[in-house]
Amino acid sequence: MDNNSNQGSIRFSDANIVYPNGTVGMKDLNLEIKPGEFVVIVGSSGAGKSTLLRAINGLNKMTSGTVEVDGEAVPQKDGRELRLLRKRVGMIFQDFRLVKRLTVMSNVLIGRLAHVPGWRAMLNLWPAHDKEVAMKALERVSITEKAWVKASQLSGGQQQRVGIARALAQEPAIILADEPVASLDPVTTHQIMQDLVRINRELGITTLVNLHFLDLARKYGQRIIGLRFGELVYDGSAKTVTDEDFRDIYGRDFTEDDVLDEDVVG
Ligand SMILES: Nc1ncnc2c1ncn2[C@@H]1O[C@H](COP(=O)(O)OP(=O)(O)OP(=O)(O)O)[C@@H](O)[C@H]1O
Numbered sequence: 225m226d227n228n229s230n231q232g233s234i235r236f237s238d239a240n241i242v243y244p245n246g247t248v249g250m251k252d253l254n255l256e257i258k259p260g261e262f263v264v265i266v267g268s269s270g271a272g273k274s275t276l277l278r279a280i281n282g283l284n285k286m287t288s289g290t291v292e293v294d295g296e297a298v299p300q301k302d303g304r305e306l307r308l309l310r311k312r313v314g315m316i317f318q319d320f321r322l323v324k325r326l327t328v329m330s331n332v333l334i335g336r337l338a339h340v341p342g343w344r345a346m347l348n349l350w351p352a353h354d355k356e357v358a359m360k361a362l363e364r365v366s367i368t369e370k371a372w373v374k375a376s377q378l379s380g381g382q383q384q385r386v387g388i389a390r391a392l393a394q395e396p397a398i399i400l401a402d403e404p405v406a407s408l409d410p411v412t413t414h415q416i417m418q419d420l421v422r423i424n425r426e427l428g429i430t431t432l433v434n435l436h437f438l439d440l441a442r443k444y445g446q447r448i449i450g451l452r453f454g455e456l457v458y459d460g461s462a463k464t465v466t467d468e469d470f471r472d473i474y475g476r477d478f479t480e481d482d483v484l485d486e487d488v489v490g
Pocket residue numbers: 243244245247248249267268269270271272273274275276
């Protein structure tokens with residue numbers, strides 16, 4: 225998987241999203257993310273983390289302002305241009321979003337859908353190249369031995385690895401992971417976070433991860449972005465973020481519910 229031709233820069237300029245019911249999802253956001261960055265986004269429930277991620281692949285439309293990927297505005301209308309943009313942006317979900325009755329391989333090939341003619345995919349006549357890309361993606365998350373197993377037979381952690389492989393099969397410039405570990409046990413959570421960090425280092429794919437747990441943000445983030453009521457209230461290194469910063473982002477003291485490993489709470 226060669227990511228050299230991909231870039232993966234993101235820029236929000238004076239960006240606002242107000243939902244039809246009047247809720248503010250994003251407020252005056254100005255933010256630049258460089259190709260290859262690993263960014264963790266934190267904030268309490270409803271702070272606008274998903275809104276931000278979904279704006280990058282055009283799932284949420286701007287009320288005003290712009291979001292650009294590699295210098296091109298994310299199309300605000302559904303259509304061919306938006307499909308081309310989405311080809312470059314892989315998504316990873318909290319609930320994995322696999323097709324449970326299909327094999328792991330078929331699920332990963334879904335990541336190739338935008339790259340092959342629809343009739344080929346429908347007839348399951350995938351070109352050798354696409355199968356190879358899918359298998360390499362499975363290798364990247366060490367799960368090739370499950371290629372021909374039905375997704376329904378996998379553990380949560382294995383399912384999330386397949387979710388990652390499906391995103392990688394797109395050969396994306398950007399990966400957006402929306403609470404990717406929220407459904408996993410602590411041990412598996414660390415494994416999946418390590419996978420995401422390793423893949424980011426190996427392939428240089430710009431990666432944005434929404435996280436609920438503060439200790440994970442600190443441990444695995446490179447850069448931390450904090451949101452509150454749709455506004456950017458923190459942007460800094462994960463190495464130097466303080467408990468005080470987290471309190472400001474959350475607008476309250478944090479509790480054991482905010483950390484995965486409880487002994488971290490002082
Ligand atoms: N489709 C929608 N229509 C109306 N309001 C919405 C919609 N989607 C999100 N919101 C609201 O926008 C705000 C930001 O939501 P968002 O899902 O981005 O927050 P979040 O930080 O991801 O929260 P969580 O951690 O709970 O997923 C919240 O107040 C939410 O209720």
